[in-house]
Amino acid sequence: MKLYIKNMVCSRCKMVVKSELEKAGMQPVTVDLGEVEVKEHPAPEQLKQLESSLNELGFELIDDQKSRLIEQIKTIIIEQVHHIDTQSPLKLSALLTSKLYYDYSHLSNLFSAVEGSTIEKYYIAQRIEKVKELLVYNELNLSEIAFQLGYSSVAHLSSQFKQVTGMTPSAFKALQGSKRRNLEDI
Structure with missing residues (x-):
């Protein structure tokens, strides 16, 4: 049976959700971002326990299509x-x-x-967060970042970055990442 979980956006999230599934007495077969497959259909009390513990951790079971x-x-x-x-x-x-x-x-x-x-706006917001992350790590220059993220040019990346953040990539880099947000907050 598949369960869908909101706000599951990273490897650590997968580990936490897997742990909570096991605490609720469920046997996870696979744990992917936003989606979990359990071996057997959980009992209503197991689902209630899982939902409660996930909510405390900032996750949410999704039940509608x-x-x-x-x-x-x-x-x-x-x-x-x-x-x-x-x-x-x-x-x-x-x-x-x-x-x-x-x-x-x-x-x-x-x-x-x-x-x-x-x-598209959600996709752009995610790309800009990735640009911020790469700028903070300071391992790639702007040309390499643009290429890695599939931008047509550095100018396009810079323009989109400024449109979303209100500052240029170099101005952001000077701030050393103080404007980064958690993925689940985007």
Whole structure:
């Protein structure tokens, strides 16, 4: 049986959720970002215990189809931006369509209606957070960051960065990352 969990955005989140599943007496088969498969269908009291402990840790069990689809969209974007070293050759719309088996216009309309923002804005926000992270680590120059994140040019990256943050990448770098946010807060 699959369970969907909101705010599961990193490897540590996966470890915490796996631990909570085991405490609730469930046997996780797989634990991925935003999605868990358990061996057997959990009893109602197990689900209630799991939901309570997850809520205390900032996670949330998702039980309706629309919310699950939104969480899957976010998970795919987070994986693409933060956990995969090379950008997909597919456009974001084609990537989401191929992984979720829904028409992109349906996904886009649903995301906008539920989140109050577009998929593209969410994707841009994630990319900018990754740029901030890479700037703070100071291992790559702006050209290398632009290439790694699939920007067409340094100018495009800089323009988008300034539009989202209100400052240039070099001004941000001078602040040494004081404007970074947790992924789950985006």
